[in-house]
Amino acid sequence: MKSLRARLLLLLSVAVTVAALVQAVAVFRNAMNEADAVFDYHLQQLALSLASGDMGLPGFGPDVSPGNNVDYVVQVWAPDGKRIYVSRPRSDLPSQAVLGYTNVMVGNEQWRVYSMQAGGRTIQVGQSTATRQALALGFALRSIWPMAVIAPLLLLAVAWVVRRSLKPLSDLSLELENRAATSFDPLDPHPVVSEMRPVVRAMNGLFARTRQAFETQRMFVADAAHELRSPLAALKVQVQMLGRAHDDAQRGVALARLESGIDRASHLVEQLLLLARNESGAEEALAPVSLLDTARVALSDTAELAQTRGVDAGLEDAEDCTVLAPASGLRILVRNLVDNALRYTPAGGRVDVRVRCEMQPAERNGSGPPHRMAVLEVNDSGPGIPAEDRERVFDRFYRRDGSPAGGSGLGLAIVRSVADRCGARVELGTADLGGLQVRVVFPPTAEQDRFRPG
Template sequence: MSSLKNRLLLALLGLLLGAAAVFGLATYRSVLAETEALFDYQLRQMALSLRDQGEIAPDQAQALADEQLDFVVQIWTEDGRSIYASRLHPELPARALLGFADVQAGGQTWRTFGVATRARVIQVAQPRPVRQRLAAGTALRSVLPLLVVAPLFVLLGGWIVARTLAPLRRVATEVRGRDALALSPLPEAGLPDEVAPLVTALNGLLGRLGQALDAQRAFVADAAHELRSPLTALKLQLQMLRRAADEPARQAATEQLAQGIERAARLVEQLLALARSEPGAAAALEPLDLAELARQALADLLPLAAARGSTLELQADAPVPLQGERAGLTALVRNLADNALRYSPPGGRVELRVGHEGGAARLVVDDSGPGIPPAERDKVFDRFVRRAGQEEPGSGLGLAIVRAVAQRHGAGVTLGESPLGGLRVQVRWPLVPPSPAAPAPGRARVPAA
């Protein structure tokens, strides 16, 4: 049963029926015992009332002999001779038992009380079934009001449960009536303490979903804007290729088209990397070695470093274990190294260092390029932002990807001055205990061509 209301109603009904059963049984047994005691008192008083009476008057004897009277009165002399019986009951014993006693006679049980005086013995008897029937009727009449009130309690309990769960129904109705784009917070006024945390959590989730949707809308708008220019350039270059009059012009147009395709492919690759790094994107975390990721990223950039005549060096003295997403961290290291190579002059120097510092994993990238002024360092992490005066073609997504990946892994990114004269980028992660299967440390270096 999945309904909370039905569970509460069944629980309250079970508790009410259990309490009614216990209370009714206790009341029934109590009234039964009290009625039995009252009947015994009546037997005793009747016997004692005849104790000091000399003769039984005829009218009194006639009253005691009434067939509707349940009592049987017997009187004996002190030597055991019967001198009176209100009704003839041969099944009753011919000798009295003093005090209270249960006697089997005539196929039923009799309750008797006997008392002795100096001259006579008096016994009053009453059938036990009659007593039990009268006592049971009295006990049932005492429990009857509870049986009448119990259904009213059930209805009252149902009304209380419905009133208690009304805030949950209001919240469900509010959520059910919204469309996919209605992410405004749910009202929290008047909610009970048990429901308020749920609504607060839902509002937090709606806020995060709103931020994610806004980020996706902004990303799609920016991507469409940035893709429009290279695609238009490709169309123009293709038209120039078709219009080329001779072989040298055709080769020049082909070269420009190839460069345009390469720039467009790089832009699409960076857009996809940024989309994978956005909040809410699925990520498969696994144990990784940052030093090994750096080696792989630098291996991919060796042709670019060689073509520019630049020196690309990695210093990794020990494995640096991390728990993260392989594709995202690889993109982070590759973008930092690629930016350092592209924005450093040909023949420049780029150094990457991977290690531990202050209880945290650290990646440092130094280059010999022009660097970034302190006033502009916060802006370069925005999407599609390129500094004025840059001649190197690009999309302005490299550092945006780095920041997005770092935030998803709980890392921090800072920019500073490099000892090589250019920019220093430092990324710090929480430290993860080293894995015994981590690759051995090493150093990679590509000298200037």
């Protein structure tokens, strides 16, 4: 049963019904017991009233005369055991019993008898048990009949309470259904009941994240359209120049420029796709990956670019470290860092990649036990980045004045996106080669913590 209203109605109805039945049974049993006690009391009081009256026979008065239709039978025995009086002559009356209350069987009928002695005689007042039970049953049924009226009223009250209690949920559902698809305004948690406020706060958090994702997507589309306009326009011009070439020399220059423009556009599209995939939240799951092997693959992928630009690129420190990251995302991070360093390093320069595990405190403030943390460093001998621009270079499509041609302005934005996914931090500084130093510090893993100093 998936309906909360139906579940509450069913459970509360069952609870009310069971409670009414239990109460009815308890009232019935109590009424039967009280009726039995009242009948015993009447037997005793009748015997006492007879003992205090005129004991002259043949009778004790009109209340016990044989002509009265009463439920009690009175018998009197002389001291010698001879019955000298009976209020209702019958052949199936109980015989003389012991003093006090007793239950006696006469044939197939049970009698409740109270006996006492007065003036040497034995006075016995008896009543058929069947008669007592019939009277007690009528009394008990009259005691429980209000429950038959109250129970349906309680069920109606339960239905009204459930409907009233779930009305805020219905109102919230109606508000969400009528909300525009592009409306991410937070809901007001104060009008709703306290039990629903955590849900409203969670929904407001979802609205905020959705708004951020929507704005990011909108800005991404706008920036991508703006950035693609320039290379596409340049390609169009280069194609026109190729068509106007009059000789092989001009045609060769136009083809080279067209090929360069196509490479730039392809690189930009590739970077856009990588950034879109990283920001979509659809990356592969985190898994232990060798940072050293990833750095080697990145250097291999960019070897042709390094050779073309005349840059000496290699692995300086090579300590095998394992990080928790998406394998493909980590390859993109390292390759982008090496690619950026190669593009900004002039011919004859140098790019050094270092992979090592450093002991660092667990807390950023320097307190806590130390951990082995994997660190990736990419150092180059290029112009570097001034301190005031180091934060802006992580913005998408941001390119500093004097940046080399062929860049997309997305490399470091992709690096930060992947680093955030891994829980790593990216630090920019000045390399010992004179250019830019990029450090990516990864959080410790269980495998690295096994080598913590004891």
